[in-house]
Amino acid sequence: MFLALKEIRHEKLRYGLIIGMILLISYLVYVLSGLAYGLAQQNTQAIDSWQAQSVALDKDANVSLSQSLITADTADKMTLKRSQAYLGQAGVVAKASQRPNLSAQFLGLQPQQFISRNLTLTAGHKARNDRQIVADTAFQQQGYKLGDRVTLNSVDGKYTIVGFTKNAKLSVAPVVYGTLGAWRTLRGVTPAFKASAVVSQRAHQAVPSPLKTYSTQTFINKLPGYSAQNTTFTFMIGFLMIIAVVVIAVFLYILTMQKLPNYAVLRAQGIPSKFLVSTTLSQAFILVVGGLVLGALLTVATMRILPLGVPISFNLPLLAGVTGGILLTGILGALIPVKLILKVDPVTVIGG
Secondary structure (H helix, E strand, O other), X not given: OHHHHHHHHHOHHHHHHHHHHHHHHHHHHHHHHHHHXXXXXXXXXXXXXXXXXXXXXXXXXXXXXXXXXXXXXXXXXXXXXXXXXXXXXXXXXEEOOOXXXXXXXXXXXXXXXXXXXXXXXXXXXXXXXXXXXXEEOHHHHOOOOOOOEEEEOOOOOOEEEEEEEOOOEEOOEEEXXXXXXXHHHHHOOOOOEEEOEEEEOOOOXXXXXXXXXXXXXXXXXXXXXXXXXXXXXXXXHHHHHHHHHXXXXXXXXXXXXXXXXXXXXXXXXXXXXXXXXXXXXXXXXXXXXXXXXXXXXXXXXHHHHOOOOOOOOOOHHHHHHHHHHHHXXXXXHHHOOHHHHHHOOXXXXXXX
């Protein structure tokens, strides 16, 4: 370790460039990881807040909330428990005077059921009739305020914002909570339809034959674009890891080739190969850790200057996994030139 540090201090520019390269790779991986996690959260924030374990939908709806409808006749065959709740979904565009139009997901609730009971507000109160709504704080960020009267789609009549709730997004769009009566109006269905889904806090729920129960994870995986988005980011991060291995290995290989005469002298003085190998690995470890620390600091600085609309968020286990992956790839890259050190011949190198 001492020899590794001494050499780094002696060749500041050379090793500074390597640290800079690792910094850029780690910065890119951290930012992509944060965007992937942030986008995934914005797809599922509302679902996560319900703490649900399963969702019952029409069996012919292809696990799609927007395609599912539960009739009143089917609902009459069910007796919902405290851990179950009806949910109606409709895509809407919110419009208000002197406010920007916002695309949103309207979710109709039954007031006394668990989703409505557990809804946490940052301001105002919950919807008490079909003309009152609770909106995600994304509406506040766009200038909407308590008491604003908004039009949803082209439906006659206006809805009053009576409350705001935090972290309520579904499929990246902010959520607007209202009543099931309002949902029927917005969805354009008659009272013959009860809801879009039955959400449960238990993994298994008995439902009549027109419905089918799915785990929450299965339901989330079927959200439009969710799986494709996560797969894309996973492959991008994976390829960056591979690039990191190749680049670090190439840099260390070139450095090792340049230092072969030095290694030959050390070998001629009786320094064992094991010591030289451990010095190389220690050097790689110091360089990678230095690049990771600087990359993390740059990522934190970037987060502070990004606008609120950018969906970037970090999860500690994910960050730890990404950091460990970059560190591991750096050490693996350092192992490639080790073969040169083990085979260095003092007589050939010095004599040549």
